[in-house]
Amino acid sequence: MQIVIFTIGTEGDVRPLVALGVGLRQAGHKVRIATDPQCADLVTHHGLEFAPLRGDFLDWMRNDRTAMSNGLSPLAIAKAARRRLKTMAASWPAQGLRATEGADLLIGNGMVFHLAAALGEYLGLPVAETQLVPTLPSRQPPLLPLPDWARSLPGPINVALGHATQMLIWHILRPAYNDVVRPALRLAPYPWRGPYTYKPRSHLRLFAYSPTLVEPPASLPSNVRVTGPWQLQESSTWAAPDDLTRFLKGGPPPVYVGFGSMVGPDGGRFTDIVLQAVRKTGKRIVLASGWGGLNGADSEPGGNIFRIDRAPHDWLFPKMALAVHHGGAGTTTAAARAGIASVVVPFFGDQPFWGSRLEKLGVAPPALDRAALTADALASAIISADCEDMRHHAAVLGQRMRAEDGIAVAISAIESLGVKSKWSV
Known part of the structure; x- marks a missing residue:
């Protein structure tokens, strides 16, 4: 099959789809990923075809500091995201049509599943949905940032909150799709309740989170699969810098500190706090700047701090004592899978949910x-996480998660659709 995957967001929203794409390519399929040009190198480096799709989240996070400072307020972030997504969506219909050239199957991830669905409806192509987080209403607490007391509510209330979360997400997405994308493709807008009641949701729906981290709903429709996470396996091909290797061998396992692509309004102050904290513990640390950057944090020659721009989590995390991070789904999964404990400092969106799950x-x-x-x-918190009890729980959790093969489950489900290819090998 020629498969086209649509995904936007931070690098954490793109990497799992690249991992799925690599698996699909190895299974004999052609794969094109439509995403923001900032992730083009990530796509092509892994042998996949790239197509541009506007989704400049890094620019948004760097320049809209007010929104980022309110990242844990559902209403504030919804208001900012609504505006930004509608602006981005102006180019989606044209870019999407170009990306679908020769396609047999469209896969839409997260916020742009409804773009893939609209393109599939317009072109008469089958569509599959992927989500990296547990968005289905269930008896578990929903993804919404909630106060501590609301994380132990009865199951039926959590189900209701899950439906409310879906409606909030649709409130964010509605202008992009009902006002921009669907009219451009000459499709009727969704009703006020959104796509949830538009047509029977019989398309394949793949949820790429670990069922060990979050227990799936007890009974799922036959078209819904919780596959386990999709992670790029880079440890066997990544060449570590010599100075990093020397640092790791020069003492006990260090603490990883990194916040991915998160950008706060007070980067300098935040960096100072992080450095003061790790120095108080006396522990060695690997400090990862990532997209967001920990301002002014440099390695200390012969000291306890080693700074890196980035390194593959599947290579680095098993060598760490524990990880201090933002609680993004990808980093949370990587730390848990590596069998190490975490300290979570959430910035945005669903990150408190993952912090709560790890706790x-x-x-x-x-x-x-x-x-x-x-x-x-x-x-x-670092000292609390670096205790025998948490190390034991983390090791057991990691062993269970490493037994999951999310990519294989996803490929099996995709191939079971029986989509006939328009091309031959």
Whole structure:
């Protein structure tokens, strides 16, 4: 098959789809990924075809500091995302049509599943949906940032909150799709309740989260699969810099500190707090700047701090004592899969949800409030996470997660659709 995958967001929203694409290519399919040009190198480096799709989230996160400072307020972030997505969507119909050339199957991830669905409806192509997080209403707490007391509500209330979360997501997406994408493709807008009641949802729906981290709903429709996560396996091909290798061999396992693509309004202050905290613990650290950057944080020659721009999590995390991170789905999964404990400092969206899950599983202390973060609080959390009890729980959790093969499950489900290819090998 010629498969076209649509995904936008941070690198954490793109990497799992690249991993799925690599698996599909190895299974004999042609794969094109439509995503923002900032991730073009990530796509092509892994041997996949790239198509541009506007989704400049890094630019948004760098330049809309007000929105980022309110990243844990569902209503504030919804208002900002609504505007930004509608602006991005102006180019989606044309870019999407170009990306679908020769396609047999469209796969839409997260926010742009409805773009893939609209293109499939317009072109008469089959469509599959992927989600990296558990968005289905269930008896578990939903993805919404919730106060601590609301994380132990009865199951029926959680189901209701899950439906409310779906409606909030549709509220964010509605202008992009009902006002821009669907009219451009001469398709009727969705009703006010969104796509959830538009047609029977019989398309294949793949949820790429670990059923070990989050228990799936008890009964799922036959078209819904919780596959397990999709992660790029880079440890066997990545060449570590010599100075990093020397640092790792020069003492006990260090603490990883990195916040991915998260950008706060107070980067300098935040970096100072992080450095003060790790120095208070006396531990060695690997400091990853990522997209977001920890400002002014350099390696200390012969000291306890080693700075890297980035390194594959599947290579680095098994060598760490624990990980301090933002609680993104990808980093959370990588740390848990590596069998190490976490300290979570959420910035945005669903990150408190993942921090809460790790705490409940006994592999993280309570997540820390970024806005009120102090060096003492972070140092205390690091020391709490680096204890025998959490190390044991993390090792057991990691062993269970490493037995999951999410990509194989996803490929089997996709191939079971029986889509006939328009091309031959």
